[in-house]
Amino acid sequence: MAKCFLFILSLSMGVVSQTFHGSVAGSVVDASASAVADATARLVSVETGLNYDTRSGLSGDFLFANVPPGDYTLTIERPGFQTLKVNLLTVATARTTNYAARLAVAQQASTIEVNAAAATLETTSTSLVNVVNRRQIQDMPVANRGYRFLVRLMPGMQYSTTSSVGINGSRNINQNHQIDGADNNDAFFNSGRVEFEPDATPN
DSSP states (O other), X not given: OOOOOEEEEEOOTTOOOOOSOEEEEEEEEOTTSOBOTTOEEEEEETTTOOEEEEXXXXXXXXXXXXXXXXXXXXXXXXXXXXXXXXXXXXXXTTOEEEEEXXXXXXXXXXXEEEEOOOOOOOOSOOOOOOOOOHHHHHHSOOGGGXXXXXXXXXXXXXXXXXXXXXETTOOGGGXXXXXXXXXXXXXXXXXXXXXXXXXXXXX
16 A cells, blocks of 8 residues: 655754655574674565665675665575565654564575564654654545644644644744655745645555
């Protein structure tokens, strides 16, 4: 199921740029917890089929940077080990999804398939991020059917009667409005530029 990601960033002092992408970081070890180097890791989008490839380093660590948000399948392979396939690994905006992979020695070619665990506490970033998916946009009652009212679900948000948004006391002029990573800023009103019906979000 495709998702529409609404992203409002606070561009406070010291913040030069932000991204609507996320990343996936992890490590590969064997049954004795020793690092497995040069393992092939492939990340495939469930929604688009796009894939990303990388390899684990000498310490067994791997990283997929600047990945569009959504659900992915992660596959890790190394000759001599069983292939590990992780389903429904979720990448969120401006967050790092961590996964520790443990490979078992293979007596013959085989694949172990698991589902990713629920998201855990973010420990690599201080960014305040909330993802509003397609189901929430369509099912939640919002005034005037405007998706921007959903920003009220985020902690620290202030939403005025003039539709201006503040985050943790910042002014609305310091906000950056994006839809799926595309610019959606109205420089004259210091707010989001485009409104669309919740039913217009992709299937």
